[in-house]
Amino acid sequence: MNSTATQTGLFSTDRRDKWWVGPLASGLGLAAFGAYSTWAAAIGVHYEFGPYLSPFYAPLIKWDAFPFSPAFLILWAPLGFRATCYYYRKAYYRAYFMDPPGCAVGEFRGHGYKGETSFPFIIQNVHRFFMYVAVLFIFMLGYDAVKAFTWDGQFGIGVGTIIMTINVLLLGSYTFGCHSLRHVIGGKTDCFSCTKFGPVKFQAWRGVSFLNSRHQLFAWCSLFSVGFTDFYIRMCSMGIFTDVRLL
Numbered sequence: 001m002n003s004t005a006t007q008t009g010l011f012s013t014d015r016r017d018k019w020w021v022g023p024l025a026s027g028l029g030l031a032a033f034g035a036y037s038t039w040a041a042a043i044g045v046h047y048e049f050g051p052y053l054s055p056f057y058a059p060l061i062k063w064d065a066f067p068f069s070p071a072f073l074i075l076w077a078p079l080g081f082r083a084t085c086y087y088y089r090k091a092y093y094r095a096y097f098m099d100p101p102g103c104a105v106g107e108f109r110g111h112g113y114k115g116e117t118s119f120p121f122i123i124q125n126v127h128r129f130f131m132y133v134a135v136l137f138i139f140m141l142g143y144d145a146v147k148a149f150t151w152d153g154q155f156g157i158g159v160g161t162i163i164m165t166i167n168v169l170l171l172g173s174y175t176f177g178c179h180s181l182r183h184v185i186g187g188k189t190d191c192f193s194c195t196k197f198g199p200v201k202f203q204a205w206r207g208v209s210f211l212n213s214r215h216q217l218f219a220w221c222s223l224f225s226v227g228f229t230d231f232y233i234r235m236c237s238m239g240i241f242t243d244v245r246l247l
């Protein structure tokens, strides 16, 4: 927080660069995804085509007593994971809360900032628990991607198969680059070679660190891919797109 900027008001800054482009783009991107995903999840139809299943509905739980879209039975997990992600927190704190809008830029709120040490933002700490659920989801989405290679019991590949496979790879790259996961794997280890399974842990930590350093990139790529995968399957299911069989 820049105290001079805070005293002189919202958006006041000595910065001469286009600092507002990032928060504006993030705000618009998140709003667009939020609007599309809410609609696609709530509508409750056109989420399957052939062996394809929209990631907004995976894993598919069909429960007749549930009066709403089946997407609502599972979406709390990826939503909770993303909403509490360290990167997304930065993005929406800047874009929507203006707290602050950027580094060394005057913020909306004045003094008395307690960060995430008190209610309600202390709740963000549940991210570490959502992480375990999100890892499970990657395996379930991976299973759906493998199923997308099977057409009437025969091996086959359609454009949707490729889209679903890329989607799970991007989601995996985002999830396995999580800061909480990196902490679980190597956070308390001062000396890898001194611990049990040290070399394995070290390689795992290096892999997670590699993805972690690109976390923002994979956060956006996977957000786009999950929306696009749903869109593609939806369009095929509605008969607007023809899914081309490659094999």
Ligand code: FES
Residues within 6 Å of the ligand: 081, 085, 086, 087, 088, 127, 131, 174, 175, 177, 178, 179, 180, 181, 215
């Ligand atoms: S910090 Fe972004 S997914 Fe965990």
